[in-house]
Amino acid sequence: MSYIISPSPHTKFIYTVPVMxxxxxxxxxxxxxxxxxxxxxxxxLLVLVCVLAALLTEFLIVRLMKKELTLADGSAAxxxxxxxxxxxxxxxxxxxxxxxxxxxxxxxHLFGGLGYNVFNPALVGRAFLAAAFPVHMxxxxxxxxxxxxDAVSSATPLALMKFEHVLTPYKVLFFGNVAGCIGETSAVLxxxxxLLLMWKGIINWRIPxxxxxxxxxxxxxxWLMNPANYPDPLFHLLAGxxxxxxxFMATDLVTSPLTKKGMWIFGAGAGILVVIIRLFSGLPEGVxxxxxxxxxxxxxxxRYTRPRILGRQK
Amino acid sequence: MSSPQNMxxxxxxxxxxxxxxxxxxxxxxxxxxxxxxxxPLHQHTGATCDPLVKVGDEVKEGQKIGDTSKFISAPIxxxxxxxxxxxxxxxxxxxxxxxxxxxxxxxxxxxAESGTRDANVSPEEIRKIVREAxxxxxxxxxxxxxxxxxxxxGKKIDTILINGCECExxxxxxxxxxxxxxxxxxxxxxxxxxxxxxxxxIVGIEDNKPNALGKVKTELRRLKAEHIEVAxxxxxxxxxxxKMLIKAVLDREVPSKGLPLxxxxxxxxxxxxxxxxxxxxxxxxxxxRVVTVTGSGIKEPQxxxxxxxxxxxxxxxxxxxxxQVATKIIMGGPMMGVxxxxxxxxxxxxxxxxLVLSPTDVKxxxxxxxxxxxxxxxxxxxxxxxxxxxxxxxxxxxSDFEDWGGRDCIECGCCxxxxxxxxxxxxxxxxxxxxxxxxx
Numbered sequence: 001m002s003y004i005i006s007p008s009p010h011t012k013f014i015y016t017v018p019v020m021x022x023x024x025x026x027x028x029x030x031x032x033x034x035x036x037x038x039x040x041x042x043x044x045l046l047v048l049v050c051v052l053a054a055l056l057t058e059f060l061i062v063r064l065m066k067k068e069l070t071l072a073d074g075s076a077a078x079x080x081x082x083x084x085x086x087x088x089x090x091x092x093x094x095x096x097x098x099x100x101x102x103x104x105x106x107x108x109h110l111f112g113g114l115g116y117n118v119f120n121p122a123l124v125g126r127a128f129l130a131a132a133f134p135v136h137m138x139x140x141x142x143x144x145x146x147x148x149x150d151a152v153s154s155a156t157p158l159a160l161m162k163f164e165h166v167l168t169p170y171k172v173l174f175f176g177n178v179a180g181c182i183g184e185t186s187a188v189l190x191x192x193x194x195l196l197l198m199w200k201g202i203i204n205w206r207i208p209x210x211x212x213x214x215x216x217x218x219x220x221x222x223w224l225m226n227p228a229n230y231p232d233p234l235f236h237l238l239a240g241x242x243x244x245x246x247x248f249m250a251t252d253l254v255t256s257p258l259t260k261k262g263m264w265i266f267g268a269g270a271g272i273l274v275v276i277i278r279l280f281s282g283l284p285e286g287v288x289x290x291x292x293x294x295x296x297x298x299x300x301x302x303r304y305t306r307p308r309i310l311g312r313q314k
Numbered sequence: 315m316s317s318p319q320n321m322x323x324x325x326x327x328x329x330x331x332x333x334x335x336x337x338x339x340x341x342x343x344x345x346x347x348x349x350x351x352x353x354p355l356h357q358h359t360g361a362t363c364d365p366l367v368k369v370g371d372e373v374k375e376g377q378k379i380g381d382t383s384k385f386i387s388a389p390i391x392x393x394x395x396x397x398x399x400x401x402x403x404x405x406x407x408x409x410x411x412x413x414x415x416x417x418x419x420x421x422x423x424x425x426a427e428s429g430t431r432d433a434n435v436s437p438e439e440i441r442k443i444v445r446e447a448x449x450x451x452x453x454x455x456x457x458x459x460x461x462x463x464x465x466x467x468g469k470k471i472d473t474i475l476i477n478g479c480e481c482e483x484x485x486x487x488x489x490x491x492x493x494x495x496x497x498x499x500x501x502x503x504x505x506x507x508x509x510x511x512x513x514x515x516i517v518g519i520e521d522n523k524p525n526a527l528g529k530v531k532t533e534l535r536r537l538k539a540e541h542i543e544v545a546x547x548x549x550x551x552x553x554x555x556x557k558m559l560i561k562a563v564l565d566r567e568v569p570s571k572g573l574p575l576x577x578x579x580x581x582x583x584x585x586x587x588x589x590x591x592x593x594x595x596x597x598x599x600x601x602x603r604v605v606t607v608t609g610s611g612i613k614e615p616q617x618x619x620x621x622x623x624x625x626x627x628x629x630x631x632x633x634x635x636x637x638q639v640a641t642k643i644i645m646g647g648p649m650m651g652v653x654x655x656x657x658x659x660x661x662x663x664x665x666x667x668x669l670v671l672s673p674t675d676v677k678x679x680x681x682x683x684x685x686x687x688x689x690x691x692x693x694x695x696x697x698x699x700x701x702x703x704x705x706x707x708x709x710x711x712x713s714d715f716e717d718w719g720g721r722d723c724i725e726c727g728c729c730x731x732x733x734x735x736x737x738x739x740x741x742x743x744x745x746x747x748x749x750x751x752x753x754x
Contacts (some may be wrong), residue, residue: 004642005655007741009727010669010676011330011483011648015689017682073682115683115735204688253687258699260692288377307697308555309719311567 015202017051017114020253021074023202027193028081028248034189035182039089040146043182047084049093051102054080061109063164075114079103082122085183085244086288090139091129099129117293119236120252130288152180157239158284161231184241194247203251208264211246212237214271222279230279242274245287255295262298262305270294320522323548324558327695330483330551330649332522336615337486337608342494344619345632349419351393351623352404352660353379354412358450359457360386365415371398374600375424378446379415388458389448389665390415393621395422404409407645407652407659414660417623437463440509440594447593448600448663453477453488453554453583454646456664459590462580471510472578474504475563476587478519478526479547479554482647485667487604488584490617492519494586494665496533498595500542502587505594510580515542517584518563522549524551544723551649552726556581558695569724586664605661607657611640611670616680620661627657628666639672648675658683671733679736690729690739696722700729704739707746712753715746723747 023182036044058076062069070076083103087096103125111117130137156179157168172178174187184188198205219236236242250256250270257266270290277286356362367373368656374539375394380390390416400416435443445460465471476499492499503515519527527546534542545563552558557568559581566577574581582590585604592598601622608615613634620629626643644651645665655722661668690700698719706715720743729739 003653003655004676005653006642006676006678007738007744008644008651008653009649009731010642010651010653010742011646011731012677012679012736013328013330013734015732016679016736017685017734020685020687020734062390075685107649113683114684121751175483201689253685256686258686258688258691258701263688302699306699306718307691309570309698309722310561310696311572311722312570312719 018072018074018182020202021078023197024078024157024248025074025081027197028085028191030193031085031183031186031244034082035085038143038185039141039182042146045088045093046087046089046091046096046182047081049096050084050087050100051077051080053097054083054104057101057104061105068111070114072171072235073114076104079108079121079125082248085123086122086126086181086241087129087289088137088139088181089141091133091136095129095133095136098132099125104126108188115254117254118298119292120249120255123249123292126288127292137266138235142179143185145305156180158278159237161235162278162284167231167235168239170234170238173235181241181244184244187238187243190243190248194243197247204256204263205258206260207250207267208246210264210267211250212242214268215242215274218272218275222275236275238279240278240285241287245291249287250291250294255298257298257301257305258306259307261307262301265301265305266294269297321548322545322562323550324553324561324695324736326693326697326728327550327552327558327689328693328731329549330597330731332377332483332549333608334484334486334522335488336484337606337617338489340486340490340615340617342604342617342619345621345624345629347394347419347421348621348624348628351417351419351621352414352625353390353417353623354404354406354414354660354662355380355390355392356406356412357390357622357662358388359455360384360388361489362413363387363390365401365413367398367401367415369401371396372396373398373417373679375422375736376601377599378448378599386458387462387463388450389446391448391599391601392417394419396420396682405656405659407654407662407665409652428453433438435508437509437511440505440590443593444509444590447587447589447598449586449593450600451583451584452589452603452663452666454650454666456662458550459582459586462582463506464573464702465510465575466474469575470576470578471512471580473514473516473564473580474503474507474510474512475559475579476515476517476584477556477559477581478517478523478530478584479559481520481549481551481554482649482667483551484608484669485606485647486608486617487606487666489523489526491584491588491604492523493529496529497537498588499584500533500537500539501595502589502591503542503582505540505581505590506582506587512580516545517542518545518547518553518559520547520549520553552695552724552728555695555724555726557724570719571681586715600663601645603661603663603665604631605665605669609670610672610675611642615638622663623660625657626659626661629661629668630657630670636670637672641673642671642676644669644671649731650725653686679733681737682735684735684737687734689732689734693728693732695726695728696724698723700739700743701737704737704742704748707742710749712750716750720746721750731739
């Protein structure tokens with residue numbers, strides 16, 4: 001009779017990397033369905049192209065480098081789906097394909113693959129597309145435009161606010177009947193799954209809390225200073241990609257800080273950047289750049305926010 | 315009863331599945347006297363003992379067979395009467411071969427000590443008796459108890475903490491001791507207080523053992539020993555760790571590289587307290603201990619009072635033997651226990667549990683790269699950054715490891731329990747600690 005020898009502990013918690021990734025995928029399904037319902041079959045095609053392109057790129061790279069196949073860890077599928085959700089339904093399929101290849105190849109594998117990338121791969125792909133296809137990336141479709149004879153283009157709530165000072169009603173923002181990216185239409189369909197994920201410890205609650213909190217505080221500050229010119233904090237929260245970014249992009253395990261204090265700083269920094277970009281830059285939306293910018297600071301944040309070890313002075 | 319909100323505990327830590335129901339209601343029964351015992355001369359933290367007997371010698375149960383002049387050590391006693399047949403390096407449950415004395419029994423019983431000793435013993439006498447009885451911490455770390463009871467010059471001990479947490483899953487030995495040996499446990503606690511001059515005694519028990527909490531409180535009232543306090547603690551692993559228990563009960567932090575006595579505390583396990591009482595009151599050396607034999611691989615799980623040196627095989631046989639599914643033998647609990655390749659190893663003073671697991675219990679996780687999920691950071695009771703420490707160890711960056719506080723790790727394994735990437739974090743940390751100690 002031979003017995004298994006292994007180091008302690010001999011019992012493990014149920015979470016594994018693929019389990020966590022697949023739970024994130026499932027949590028994104030409601031927002032994805034909403035995007036398809038609102039923007040039509042084109043949105044569905046974009047989602048499929050991105051997810052398949054991510055899996056294909058992952059497969060080819062891992063094969064070329066003669067590493068063990070990693071498709072089953074779920075991380076490539078998450079990158080593909082997240083990227084699709086940040087695209088305008090007007091983006092051509094081949095552009096989405098290119099963006100996804102860039103996301104997985106450059107955003108993830110150039111840095112060493114899962115666990116080693118500095119920047120959120122989906123956002124790297126989106127940044128690439130924003131530079132390579134600026135017109136397609138900023139042309140938006142009105143909700144349910146596919147029911148009309150000719151597709152109706154429309155401005156996003158943030159662009160309406162910024163360039164025309166038109167405020168979209170909260171109820172519309174909350175339930176998502178607005179122009180925008182596929183996954184950023186309905187705040188509530190992001191929020192409910194995200195709360196479940198935070199409760200189950202799949203995503204950390206500190207980052208979204210400090211992210212959204214700092215947007216409310218800083219956005220609120222400017223609104224109080226000049227309510228005629230700047231939107232109120234609730235509008236900041238519900239419009240654009242903030243919900244998707246705060247709950248599913250900023251909380252990306254690999255590219256967010258390790259320490260609790262670091263997570264607060266990371267979220268707060270991203271929140272401040274969003275408000276600054278939205279209010280004072282040439283762009284209507286700043287979620288993508290706020291997160292990518294803070295990703296770069298993560299190693300530094302980790303280094304300077306080491307927890308106080310029990311029994312030691314700081 | 316207090317609600318979980320205001321119940322005491324430490325910060326972070328985990329809530330594993332406890333699996334204690336198999337044995338928690340089973341009374342401790344004495345195991346059969348073995349025909350042969352293998353008694354390692356190193357069963358404690360500190361120096362190995364030298365043998366005091368040679369092959370061919372007749373020894374009596376309770377006779378001292380190993381000792382040393384080193385302070386941090388504890389003598390070893392024969393657990394049965396008989397003949398020494400072998401003194402050699404033999405397998406020890408910690409995984410290496412240790413100089414051990416093999417005794418073939420002749421069935422003779424030990425002569426009972428005549429009467430009990432005078433209760434009025436001096437601190438010096440208590441320490442001497444405890445040392446001579448070979449008492450070490452029975453919670454698992456096996457630190458010599460007489461050393462704990464000897465506060466160095468200038469250190470004042472104000473509190474004795476009796477550790478009844480038993481936070482490791484599966485194990486119920488301490489739980490049963492608190493229920494069945496309550497009076498001796500209290501007597502031992504008072505003797506420890508007497509030896510150290512401590513004014514306060516607190517018994518810390520987790521709230522998953524309500525009957526032990528009740529029994530201890532009732533017994534304290536009956537014995538008019540109500541100056542002894544009982545602290546009800548929220549069940550959480552690793553509360554039984556000295557640093558966690560002191561933080562939970564007294565809100566004091568043992569300094570890095572320091573000992574509990576640096577904050578005026580001595581922590582004593584409930585089984586150790588009973589051993590102290592037995593040694594002082596009846597003159598019994600430590601030759602038996604309570605062992606929980608459990609897990610899905612054991613046919614009849616039990617709590618047994620076992621003689622030191624009995625082989626795992628004999629004990630398992632007394633518990634109905636192994637199931638078909640038995641695939642992993644562990645000495646200790648599932649969190650910090652050591653897996654064994656054979657049952658031909660002896661029970662030592664630190665053996666609180668023999669745990670036999672099945673393949674469904676020991677599902678190993680597939681290894682992934684660290685995804686920086688920070689679960690290890692969130693749950694580390696010492697507030698370390700385990701994923702970093704593990705990576706430093708893997709890359710042999712030992713000075714970075716030390717700089718990030720790697721030596722403060724208590725090796726509880728919470729990080730590895732949580733890690734979704736299946737990285738053996740605590741294993742890497744132990745390796746780096748070993749490397750560092752070898753460099754010095």
